[in-house]
Amino acid sequence: MSRRAAYNRPSASQQTTEHNVLETNHNSFSPPIRIVASRRRRRTVAARLRSGVLELLVPEWMPRAERERWAEEMRQRLERRMERARPSDDKLAARARALNDRHFGGRLRWTSIAFAEISHLWGSCTFTTGAIRIASRAAPLPDWVVDYLVVHELAHLEHSDHGPAFHELENRYPLTERARGYLMAIDHGAAKA
Ligand SMILES: [Zn+2]
Secondary structure (H helix, E strand, O other): OOOOEEOOOOOOEEEEEEEEEEEEOOOOOOOEEEEEEEOOOOOEEEEEEEEEEEEEEEEEOOOHHHHHHHHHHHHHHHHHHHHHHOOHHHHHHHHHHHHHHHHHOOOOOEEEEEEEEOOOOOOEEEEEEEEEEEEEOOOOOOHHHHHHHHHHHHHHOOOOOOHHHHHHHHOOOHHHHHHHHHHHHHHHHHHHH
8 A cells, every 4th residue: 555644844842743644545444644743652652533533642752654654553453443333234143143042042033133223222123024123323332232132122023022021031141131231321321411
């Protein structure tokens, strides 16, 4: 990959700002990168995404080539993190199969499972058609919480209500209580905001 970079001369101020324009590649995550050199920073490099700009905080002594290498490294790390957080229906389907095997002896059958833009619920299961939807906003939550949401909707394939038989199924997932608490805290926070 070719790179074009423009650098300011080091200034006497505490912090200098440099702009590093990476070649645009539409297939990958390539935000504008701002390199901030600091005298106070001694050894470590840090990166943060601010308003769509990847800010790289580096020690002032760090040579240009090394700064560029870190910029690329941090860009890739962020790309991987975003990739993991991206809602993936394939991954969701694979987890539903694994959870079905582990907690329900593989006996449950559904017609589709996918992330969907649902704002008022965390998930839904259409009892008659066997279609399961999980709210897209749940995708960045920890895996064990998303697993609970999937188990909950899987259990609805057998019981459309929230009666004792439903809870017996749902509680086969050992982190059910914790996940419910986790989601309640989020719902509560959203209600207050
Ligand atoms: Zn339910």
